[in-house]
Amino acid sequence: MRAADPPVRVRDLTKAYGALTALGGVSFDIEEGETFGLLGPNGAGKSTTIEILEGYRNRSGGSASVLGVDPQHGGTGWKAQLGIVLQSGGESANVSVVEQLTHFARYYPNPRNVGEVIEAVGLADKARTRIGKLSGGQRRRVDVALGIIGRPRLLFLDEPTTGFDPEARRQFWGLIDRLKGEGTTILLTTHYLDEAAALSDRVGVIVDGRLVDIGPVDEIGGDAAKVPLVRWREAGVVRSERTRAPAALAARLFAEAGGEVDGLEITRPSLEDIYLDLVGARDDGSGEAA
Secondary structure, eight states, X not given: OOTTXXXXXXXEEEEEETTEEEEEXXXXXXXXXXXXXXXXXXXXXXXXXXXXXXXXXXXXXXXXXXXXXXXXXXXXXXXXXXXXXXXXXXXXXXXXXXXXXXXXXXXXXXXXXXXXXXXXXXXXXXXXXXXXXXXXXXXXXXXXXXXXXXXXXXEEEESTTTTOOHHHHHHHHHHHHHHHHTTOEEEEEOSOHHHHHHHOSEEEEEETTEEEEEEETTTTTXXXXXXXXXXXXXXXXXXXXXXXXXXXXXXXXHHHHTSOOTTOEEEOOOHHHHHHHHHTTOXXXXXXXX
């Protein structure tokens, strides 16, 4: 890979299953040391994109380069540079956390210290516990530990904090910050928009297999998305309106109410607000289908 090449380069990526188009021409780069959040509703194509980049799934068209290699032809040396945290793990239930991590560390030329990784994911007091005895959230931490044990140049995190309690999620964010500080490039998918905002340098929003927006977190959605949002309650119903003159709207509401306006608040749209506008509030609640 030339020095100028980004770790991930995707051009017009497509994936079709017969008449079903899962990806319809997705293009983006991920720069060295960047955390890139790929966001979208269930079935939008996030997992398909990641699986193609990981080399687990072949594309139908377009091109992809991961660490300078076409992922459809990546060998053992290439795979050793990747860390992968899938939506569901494949740990061995009958071995302990330290045994599992020690076993996987042997697969890599320059692994992290097993004890340090266990400490980093918050499982120091469970190191000798069999994985089958752990809670769902604790097993998810094992998945993350397995993803980083090899000291990857590029880390794929597909819904990594599913099952984490709020404290564990915050601890995980600190771990990602440390990995970023070491120069690790990260591709993240998450349904937690606060997580995407906290961790990502840039985000891309994918809907129905197409990238509808991409950019730094504070620029996504364009200028129109930054228009202040006024919310209030009227006759028991929450109302909202975006306006570039929120003070004038608030004054009008006060005048119409003849006094205090119930639940009045003026906010700058959050990433969640902008995301919901971009995807049209589409969320069918189903599992990731593509």
